Amino acid sequence: MIFEYIIFYLFSGILLLSSTMVVVVRNPVFAALFLVLSFFTAAILWVTMQAEFLGIVLVLVYVGAVMVLFLFVIMMLNLELSKLKQFYHRYMPIGLLVAVTMAVELIIVLTPEKLSQLQQSQVSHPAEYNNTAELGRQLYTDYMYPFEIAAVILLVAIIAAIVLTMRRRPGTKHQDPGKQVLVQAKDRVKVVSIDVERRD
Amino acid sequence: MPNFIPVLPEIFLLSMTCLILVADLYLGKDRKGIVYLLTQVTLVVTAIIVWAVKSTEKEVVMWGQFVNDPMSTLLNVFICLCAAIVFIYSKDYLEDREMNKGEYYVLGLFAILGMMVMVSAHTMLSVYMGLELLSLSMYAMVAFNRDNAASSEAAVKYFVLGAIASSMLLYGMSLIYGVTGSLNLAEIAQALTQPQELPTILSLGVVFIVVGIAFKLGAVPFHMWVPDVYQGAPTAVTLFIGSVPKIAAFALVMRLLVDGMSALATDWQPMLMLLVVASVAIGNVVAIAQTNIKRMLAYSTISHIGFLLLGVIAANEAGYSASMFYTIVYTLMTMGVFGLLLILSRKGFEAENINDLKGLNDRNPWYALLMLILMFSMAGVPPTVGFYAKFAVLQAVINEGFVWLAIVAVLFSVIGAFYYLRIIKMMYFDAPEDTSEISVKLDTHVVFSLNGLVILMLGLFPEKLIIWCQNSIGIG
Numbered sequence: 110m111i112f113e114y115i116i117f118y119l120f121s122g123i124l125l126l127s128s129t130m131v132v133v134v135r136n137p138v139f140a141a142l143f144l145v146l147s148f149f150t151a152a153i154l155w156v157t158m159q160a161e162f163l164g165i166v167l168v169l170v171y172v173g174a175v176m177v178l179f180l181f182v183i184m185m186l187n188l189e190l191s192k193l194k195q196f197y198h199r200y201m202p203i204g205l206l207v208a209v210t211m212a213v214e215l216i217i218v219l220t221p222e223k224l225s226q227l228q229q230s231q232v233s234h235p236a237e238y239n240n241t242a243e244l245g246r247q248l249y250t251d252y253m254y255p256f257e258i259a260a261v262i263l264l265v266a267i268i269a270a271i272v273l274t275m276r277r278r279p280g281t282k283h284q285d286p287g288k289q290v291l292v293q294a295k296d297r298v299k300v301v302s303i304d305v306e307r308r309d
Numbered sequence: 310m311p312n313f314i315p316v317l318p319e320i321f322l323l324s325m326t327c328l329i330l331v332a333d334l335y336l337g338k339d340r341k342g343i344v345y346l347l348t349q350v351t352l353v354v355t356a357i358i359v360w361a362v363k364s365t366e367k368e369v370v371m372w373g374q375f376v377n378d379p380m381s382t383l384l385n386v387f388i389c390l391c392a393a394i395v396f397i398y399s400k401d402y403l404e405d406r407e408m409n410k411g412e413y414y415v416l417g418l419f420a421i422l423g424m425m426v427m428v429s430a431h432t433m434l435s436v437y438m439g440l441e442l443l444s445l446s447m448y449a450m451v452a453f454n455r456d457n458a459a460s461s462e463a464a465v466k467y468f469v470l471g472a473i474a475s476s477m478l479l480y481g482m483s484l485i486y487g488v489t490g491s492l493n494l495a496e497i498a499q500a501l502t503q504p505q506e507l508p509t510i511l512s513l514g515v516v517f518i519v520v521g522i523a524f525k526l527g528a529v530p531f532h533m534w535v536p537d538v539y540q541g542a543p544t545a546v547t548l549f550i551g552s553v554p555k556i557a558a559f560a561l562v563m564r565l566l567v568d569g570m571s572a573l574a575t576d577w578q579p580m581l582m583l584l585v586v587a588s589v590a591i592g593n594v595v596a597i598a599q600t601n602i603k604r605m606l607a608y609s610t611i612s613h614i615g616f617l618l619l620g621v622i623a624a625n626e627a628g629y630s631a632s633m634f635y636t637i638v639y640t641l642m643t644m645g646v647f648g649l650l651l652i653l654s655r656k657g658f659e660a661e662n663i664n665d666l667k668g669l670n671d672r673n674p675w676y677a678l679l680m681l682i683l684m685f686s687m688a689g690v691p692p693t694v695g696f697y698a699k700f701a702v703l704q705a706v707i708n709e710g711f712v713w714l715a716i717v718a719v720l721f722s723v724i725g726a727f728y729y730l731r732i733i734k735m736m737y738f739d740a741p742e743d744t745s746e747i748s749v750k751l752d753t754h755v756v757f758s759l760n761g762l763v764i765l766m767l768g769l770f771p772e773k774l775i776i777w778c779q780n781s782i783g784i785g
Contacts, residue, residue, distance in 0.1 A: 251373075
């Protein structure tokens with residue numbers, strides 16, 4: 110039990126620290142890397158809560174794929190930090206005020222004895238319990254309807270992204286396969302008869 | 310084998326939307342009319358299917374995720390039919406601005422699917438999924454005219470604030486889930502009726518949910534995105550955003566606060582009261598200062614949202630049905646007003662300023678008359694239906710003893726009547742600044758005329774719709 114506590118406090122400490130750093134550090138590449146760290150520690154916390162499949166997926170999908178792409182995008186965008194920080198100091202006081210107020214309110218409401226009112230449904234499963242299979246079963250039965258809607262939302266995201274960014278520039282040299290197939294020799298090859306001249 | 314019949318309208322709408330998406334690729338630029346026609350047929354058939362699968366009692370399917378009850382039938386029918394009318398109004402505007410791409414209709418249909426999912430949601434998860442589907446489609450529609458800087462700015466504002474609202478809503482939902490241990494709205498309601506003392510964390514969850522809802526509805530003090538988005542979006546999109554989603558927003562309030570948490574009514578009633586008073590006051594007063602008519606209508610929307618929530622505050626069936634009646638009537642009125650703006654706009658000209666309505670009576674007396682009816686209805690002048698809508702919600706709150714709330718609402722709507730009447734004065738007593746001919750296609754003309762006349766007819770004979778609303782809530 111003590112060991113579990115040590116693991117929990119160690120990794121939630123790292124999680125809190127790295128999430129703070131995401132917001133605080135100046136360099137966006139460092140911010141993205143701290144985000145990777147916080148995803149990773151969150152994944153470990155999930156594993157300790159017996160959600161090992163979700164933990165692995167978080168590492169594989171978010172850390173492995175999404176964040177790498179994110180880093181590429183940040184590097185390619187060549188962000189002008191000075192422009193972004195222009196309004197930083199102007200809005201800092203009001204932002205801090207809102208943040209502190211909300212934090213204080215939450216601390217007042219979420220005291221430990223009140224948190225204990227939450228449902229405690231942590232069941233210990235045996236070692237051979239298959240988290241992945243159970244998740245799959247839930248996803249395709251009880252949660253099939255929201256699962257399908259999530260698919261539709263992704264489709265909308267694809268359509269929206271294409272509509273908003275794809276442009277046919279007038280000068281691009283794209284090929285039209287239909288025209289390529291229909292082309293005939295006489296369109297391409299021009300036979301010109303030139304009088305043969307003799308060099309004197 | 311689960312029962313898929315009640316979900317048939319959603320399945321049909323989704324299949325048709327995907328079909329239209331693919332068909333659009335094979336249709337040339339000159340045959341985009343087919344996409345439009347397919348969209349209209351889809352909407353009408355979906356409405357017919359909704360009606361065909363209606364049930365007189367609560368029918369919960371899809372493992373508790375989906376509910377088919379009289380309320381969902383009524384709201385879904387209105388969503389489909391109003392959306393069809395919205396597309397008729399928008400068609401010419403879109404054609405003039407080369408925006409009549411198939412994707413516009415596809416995104417619109419996806420938004421409607423999201424609304425229908427919200428309306429018949431029976432878990433917090435499906436409510437949220439429907440809301441996100443609706444919001445994502447609408448963000449893209451606002452930015453649809455992508456070369457226009459104002460539209461893009463509006464879309465980014467809408468997106469960022471929408472994301473904040475979603476996160477608030479989700480945090481509230483997670484707290485409620487933490488206490489009750491269920492996402493299912495019926496099970497949550499069950500868990501909350503237990504005799505023992507309810508945990509205080511629930512109130513915190515309700516706070517976040519109400520904030521999320523208020524953001525999405527555009528109630529003061531979470532309203533700042535509404536005027537910018539209304540003004541920045543192309544008018545056809547403003548018409549869409551301003552009308553049909555309000556029906557879905559009403560469903561959002563009903564499903565979360567009433568179906569799920571009516572046991573916590575004493576918690577959310579005071580919060581809604583605050584929202585109502587602020588919305589009615591700020592909406593009506595600030596609208597007076599606007600010269601851009603889309604911005605003015607945005608503030609008018611904010612004040613109408615206040616009235617819409619007024620009925621919910623009563624926290625009884627009479628109040629809910631009055632709110633539902635108000636929502637439907639408001640949707641019909643907004644469609645008419647924005648429809649006229651679309652009619653007045655033409656290629657290279659946007660009717661956006663109040664001055665563009667000057668002397669409408671000289672240019673086209675029939676449209677001026679219809680607009681007069683719509684404006685009277687918005688202001689709540691009898692015999693238009695807007696009067697009955699306001700009357701019903703006020704009666705509901707007075708019966709519950711909130712007389713001061715009714716007085717505040719009436720006072721500010723009297724102040725609000727000023728800017729509606731100013732438009733009427735401009736239409737009838739000012740000389741037109743722009744004397745060009747109003748050219749309008751027959752379908753738009755017929756739909757706008759019907760829209761105005763329906764407002765008048767409902768004002769003279771409101772019983773049918775009122776009784777229908779009452780039946781769908783479960784009284785009468």
